Amino acid sequence: MKRAVAISLKIPDNTAYTALVALRRLGVAVARVERSDVYFFEDGADRTALAARVAADEAIFNPNKHRLAVLDRGAPRRGEVWIEPLIASKGAPAAVAWRLLDEAGAPVERSVLAAAVERLLCNPAIDRAVTEGTR
Amino acid sequence: MSARIAVPVFPGTNSEDETVRLLRDCGGDAELVHWSEPDALRQFDAYVLSGGFAYEDRIRAGAVAAHDRMMDLVIAAADAGKLVFGICNGAQILLEAGLVPGTGPARRPTAAFAKNAPSAHFICRHVHLRLALEPGRCAITAALPSGALIPAWAAHAEGRLAATPQRLEEIVSGGHVAFVYAHADGTVDSEAVPNGSALGCAGLVNRDGNVLAIMPHPERDAWNFNHLDLIEGDDVLAPSGGSAVFRSFVQALA
Numbered sequence: 274m275k276r277a278v279a280i281s282l283k284i285p286d287n288t289a290y291t292a293l294v295a296l297r298r299l300g301v302a303v304a305r306v307e308r309s310d311v312y313f314f315e316d317g318a319d320r321t322a323l324a325a326r327v328a329a330d331e332a333i334f335n336p337n338k339h340r341l342a343v344l345d346r347g348a349p350r351r352g353e354v355w356i357e358p359l360i361a362s363k364g365a366p367a368a369v370a371w372r373l374l375d376e377a378g379a380p381v382e383r384s385v386l387a388a389a390v391e392r393l394l395c396n397p398a399i400d401r402a403v404t405e406g407t408r
Numbered sequence: 409m410s411a412r413i414a415v416p417v418f419p420g421t422n423s424e425d426e427t428v429r430l431l432r433d434c435g436g437d438a439e440l441v442h443w444s445e446p447d448a449l450r451q452f453d454a455y456v457l458s459g460g461f462a463y464e465d466r467i468r469a470g471a472v473a474a475h476d477r478m479m480d481l482v483i484a485a486a487d488a489g490k491l492v493f494g495i496c497n498g499a500q501i502l503l504e505a506g507l508v509p510g511t512g513p514a515r516r517p518t519a520a521f522a523k524n525a526p527s528a529h530f531i532c533r534h535v536h537l538r539l540a541l542e543p544g545r546c547a548i549t550a551a552l553p554s555g556a557l558i559p560a561w562a563a564h565a566e567g568r569l570a571a572t573p574q575r576l577e578e579i580v581s582g583g584h585v586a587f588v589y590a591h592a593d594g595t596v597d598s599e600a601v602p603n604g605s606a607l608g609c610a611g612l613v614n615r616d617g618n619v620l621a622i623m624p625h626p627e628r629d630a631w632n633f634n635h636l637d638l639i640e641g642d643d644v645l646a647p648s649g650g651s652a653v654f655r656s657f658v659q660a661l662a
Binding site for chain 1: 463464466467468471472475504515516517518519520522523525528570571572575
């Protein structure tokens with residue numbers, strides 16, 4: 274069973290903060306940006322076993338700086354975009370997930386997310402942007 | 409009064425000093441401008457974006473710098489016809505800013521210098537670039553001979569020109585390929601391309617010929633002391649092949 278795992282930083286994520294600052298400068302109304310690397314695994318039937326196996330993979334997971342989540346979904350949530358490289362690199366994440374939140378901590382509107390994707394988060398020459406309902 | 413050349417420094421730029429030094433050696437009046445004083449860029453007549461890792465390559469190489477306040481002014485200057493030359497990370501910034509190839513709106517990239525292929529690893533290799541334009545097509549290369557062969561160092565993990573087939577066709581039909589990778593004898597084939605770059609491309613120029621973006625570093629093969637095979641008695645400070653691009657750039661400002 275194919276299942277997605279998201280690995281994010283539990284230490285401050287400077288890249289997410291830089292994205293937040295850059296998006297605000299571009300006039301995109303966002304209050305918080307969260308970022309994670311998404312990997313897909315074919316043998317994900319046993320969630321606990323999958324989580325243990327990924328947590329033991331020192332190439333992608335360091336328990337001192339990362340947290341991981343085995344996802345129930347194989348696609349982005351509301352307010353989230355997955356940026357997938359058009360040409361995958363061996364060992365690299367299948368996507369980078371960006372979740373944008375507003376002042377109330379709620380996922381941003383679809384139009385706000387689209388603006389962030391178009392202006393900063395995706396270069397269509399090398400990436401594709403996948404949002405809720407577009408896969 | 410000679411034309412003034414700015415070398416903008418973003419957080420993470422790391423090739424600015426040799427870039428300024430070479431510009432000065434070639435007769436240019438060059439100086440650094442840091443990100444904390446972007447308005448100072450208005451005083452300059454031309455711009456050279458040097459290599460490094462602006463904003464740590466966060467999001468994508470060049471993506472954040474392309475939206476920096478300094479780039480507002482560089483884009484305005486380019487639109488006004490001033491010369492803009494980007495090397496390595498500077499080239500990545502120019503693509504992310506949409507200045508080259510310049511076939512879409514500003515800050516809407518239509519191409520990228522993407523992760524190398526087939527291996528995505530960083531490469532550090534001596535290479536040769538062959539001028540693929542008639543020299544007059546680009547003001548920055550106007551003083552180079554047709555088919556000029558320029559030695560340089562490729563030092564990047566993201567140097568592969570990538571774009572959709574339609575955009576690559578626009579790059580070809582619009583005459584945007586400025587330099588291609590070549591062997592030392594000037595011949596061109598896929599073996600000379602170190603990073604899987606589409607079209608064997610090492611550099612792109614915009615439509616108006618005033619913005620040039622190249623991935624390898626000619627400023628790292630600009631003096632004899634850059635050569636490992638230096639022979640005792642050689643003048644270590646004498647210019648070597650990579651300086652030709654910079655001399656041409658400075659001559660274009662005369």
